[in-house]
Amino acid sequence: MYAQMVKADGKGVKSREEMDAEERAFQDKIDRDVKIEPKDWMPEAYRKTLIRQISQHAHSEIVGQLPEGNWITRAPTLERKAILLAKVQDEAGHGLYLYCAAETLGVSRDDLLDQLHSGKAKYSSIFNYPTLNWADIGAIGWLVDGAAIMNQVPLQRTSYGPYSRAMIRICKEESFHQRQGYDLITKMAQGTKEQKAMAQDAMNRFWRPSLMMFGPSDKDSVHSAQSMAWKIKINTNDELRQKFVDQTVPQAEYLGLEIPDPDLEWNEERQSYDYGEINWDEFYQVISGNGPCNKERLGARVKAWEDGEWFRDALTAHADKKAAKKKKQQQDAA
Amino acid sequence: MSKEWPLWEIFIRGQHGMSHRHVGSLHAPDAEMAIHNARDVYTRRNEGVSIWVVEAKNISASAPSEKGPLFDPSNDKVYRHPTFFDIPEEVGAM
Ligand SMILES: [Fe+2]
Ligand SMILES: [Fe+2]
Numbered sequence: 001m002y003a004q005m006v007k008a009d010g011k012g013v014k015s016r017e018e019m020d021a022e023e024r025a026f027q028d029k030i031d032r033d034v035k036i037e038p039k040d041w042m043p044e045a046y047r048k049t050l051i052r053q054i055s056q057h058a059h060s061e062i063v064g065q066l067p068e069g070n071w072i073t074r075a076p077t078l079e080r081k082a083i084l085l086a087k088v089q090d091e092a093g094h095g096l097y098l099y100c101a102a103e104t105l106g107v108s109r110d111d112l113l114d115q116l117h118s119g120k121a122k123y124s125s126i127f128n129y130p131t132l133n134w135a136d137i138g139a140i141g142w143l144v145d146g147a148a149i150m151n152q153v154p155l156q157r158t159s160y161g162p163y164s165r166a167m168i169r170i171c172k173e174e175s176f177h178q179r180q181g182y183d184l185i186t187k188m189a190q191g192t193k194e195q196k197a198m199a200q201d202a203m204n205r206f207w208r209p210s211l212m213m214f215g216p217s218d219k220d221s222v223h224s225a226q227s228m229a230w231k232i233k234i235n236t237n238d239e240l241r242q243k244f245v246d247q248t249v250p251q252a253e254y255l256g257l258e259i260p261d262p263d264l265e266w267n268e269e270r271q272s273y274d275y276g277e278i279n280w281d282e283f284y285q286v287i288s289g290n291g292p293c294n295k296e297r298l299g300a301r302v303k304a305w306e307d308g309e310w311f312r313d314a315l316t317a318h319a320d321k322k323a324a325k326k327k328k329q330q331q332d333a334a
Numbered sequence: 335m336s337k338e339w340p341l342w343e344i345f346i347r348g349q350h351g352m353s354h355r356h357v358g359s360l361h362a363p364d365a366e367m368a369i370h371n372a373r374d375v376y377t378r379r380n381e382g383v384s385i386w387v388v389e390a391k392n393i394s395a396s397a398p399s400e401k402g403p404l405f406d407p408s409n410d411k412v413y414r415h416p417t418f419f420d421i422p423e424e425v426g427a428m
Binding site for chain 1: 337338339341358359360361363364367374375378379395397398
């Protein structure tokens with residue numbers, strides 16, 4: 001997902017007997033769906049795992065602006081440009097909501113950004129693919145935001161209060177993202193032959209990377225049990241992936257777009273679609289820095305941060321000067 | 335030394351007649367910029383008619399350990415709730 005590879009701290013799920021009194025009270029609260037708030041006692045492993053998960057999610061929102069930002073100046077109409085700007089601005093907002101939630105766990109914003117810029121922190125693999133034609137912007141809203149919604153909706157019920165509240169805000173805004181994408185790709189799919197070919201091309205390139213967004217298959221997803229006991233993960237990766245496939249296939253059929261998977265087939269018994277094996281080697285390559293655009297994306301983030309330094313410093317200097325002036329005026333008046 | 339901008343807690347009045355509610359936080363160099371940023375971060379869809387910003391370090395909060403001493407005493411004062419009293423039906427709404 002936006003947080004695809006969160007390593008959970010701790011040594012597996014403890015039984016109630018193994019827990020001390022504090023841990024048991026904590027787990028009881030979670031089991032009763034009582035939210036954990038920043039100042040409440042929490043196991044160190046819960047805190048660390050959450051920082052990792054929320055910051056991965058935040059970094060994904062921030063880096064996720066880049067592939068779409070690539071098309072803002074080239075949007076075909078003023079209306080599409082305004083819509084895309086608003087969508088990308090929302091993603092910046094999502095990143096900020098999530099950074100704030102992570103900061104309530106005692107990590108500083110500077111540290112979080114440092115981890116992103118140094119390459120230490122991960123972000124979603126999906127944003128390391130290029131946006132080559134205008135229909136890609138439709139495919140991203142429809143498929144990428146669609147996959148994100150699948151994961152984010154259940155996370156509204158997550159156990160950590162600030163994270164849950166950030167997810168609620170985010171989910172309110174995501175529906176616009178997916179709909180504008182589907183609307184865009186519908187226009188393309190129903191347009192000229194060339195436009196339809198562009199829509200299909202976008203589908204061909206984004207389908208499998210979108211499925212990878214849900215993270216490794218359950219049999220390789222080693223940290224799930226603890227995260228689920230803590231309710232910072234609500235569904236398994238494969239559950240959500242299947243839900244996404246089942247939801248999306250009819251939407252593609254409506255558009256007359258083909259899903260680039262020869263093994264895709266309705267399974268009457270399961271009342272679900274079967275789909276082909278995912279290239280996990282590609283996934284691990286992309287998430288560990290070797291995707292088509294990893295260097296470009298991280299380079300753009302670092303450049304923005306470094307180029308903005310003089311401006312951040314100037315605003316601080318201005319604020320200090322104003323505060324000093326105000327203090328002097330108060331002293332003079334006294 | 336960290337040059338991080340200070341953290342501000344943001345409160346928004348959603349509609350006229352409602353009180354301000356905490357919506358989240360953000361970093362900004364000063365109060366004026368915090369209000370500007372809050373507008374972009376928290377009111378992109380008409381969510382507010384007024385913004386308060388408070389530097390996070392100026393907020394004092396009760397500790398979770400005080401929950402008992404602070405809030406338990408109100409638990410045993412059931413007579414503070416109107417339903418504690420039986421009013422005869424004959425006298426009408428009260
Ligand atoms: Fe988002
Ligand atoms: Fe989105």
